[in-house]
Amino acid sequence: MQHDLAQETVLFEQIAEGDEASFEALFHLYVPRISPVIRQIIQEEAPVKDIVQEIFLGLWMGRDKLTEVTSPRNWIFKMTYHRSYSWLQKQGVREKARHLLSREEDEYTNITEDNLSLTETARLIREAIAQLPPQARKIYTLSRDNGFKIAEIAEQLHLSSQTVKNSLVRSLRTIREYLVKHGIILPLLVLSCCLCNFF
Numbered sequence: 001m002q003h004d005l006a007q008e009t010v011l012f013e014q015i016a017e018g019d020e021a022s023f024e025a026l027f028h029l030y031v032p033r034i035s036p037v038i039r040q041i042i043q044e045e046a047p048v049k050d051i052v053q054e055i056f057l058g059l060w061m062g063r064d065k066l067t068e069v070t071s072p073r074n075w076i077f078k079m080t081y082h083r084s085y086s087w088l089q090k091q092g093v094r095e096k097a098r099h100l101l102s103r104e105e106d107e108y109t110n111i112t113e114d115n116l117s118l119t120e121t122a123r124l125i126r127e128a129i130a131q132l133p134p135q136a137r138k139i140y141t142l143s144r145d146n147g148f149k150i151a152e153i154a155e156q157l158h159l160s161s162q163t164v165k166n167s168l169v170r171s172l173r174t175i176r177e178y179l180v181k182h183g184i185i186l187p188l189l190v191l192s193c194c195l196c197n198f199f
Contacts (some may be wrong), residue, residue: 018185
């Protein structure tokens with residue numbers, strides 16, 4: 001357990017310095033751990049990937065504060081609970097979410113998300129997607145919003161799987177470049193995590 005804490009603390013320190021490889025290592029380490037927790041809280045499958053993406057987007061955007069975190073595992077799970085209950089609240093399950101949040105209130109007081117411009121980032125990502133060429137936008141949307149696999153998109157659009165894959169890679173690069181122009185630097189993993197079957 002001490003070894004895990006030391007290893008994860010090092011990962012947090014490296015991510016705080018902008019190390020994308022460490023970010024990816026942490027992502028692959030924690031997605032299998034937090035996905036079942038999210039499913040259990042929200043009692044739905046479809047939004048799990050979106051919530052995971054929000055958690056890691058928040059982690060990356062607030063990376064300058066990661067060196068202050070003494071227990072990475074606790075911090076990630078607090079974010080997981082917070083994001084899951086926030087999702088329930090947005091879905092109109094306000095009473096249930098309010099009850100659950102009030103029970104955990106003390107645990108959330110250490111989470112500072114005020115500095116995370118997730119809404120702005122989401123808006124910029126939507127703008128970037130809207131500016132993709134029509135075919136690329138359709139492929140991206142089928143993959144991201146509908147959850148279609150590359151082979152399914154290829155079959156539906158009468159394209160080769162390689163053409164679909166290339167289009168998705170180009171779209172991700174384009175979206176990332178658009179964000180960089182607006183001062184937001186995200187690892188490709190954050191943008192692509194919902195396109196790949198990590199779960």
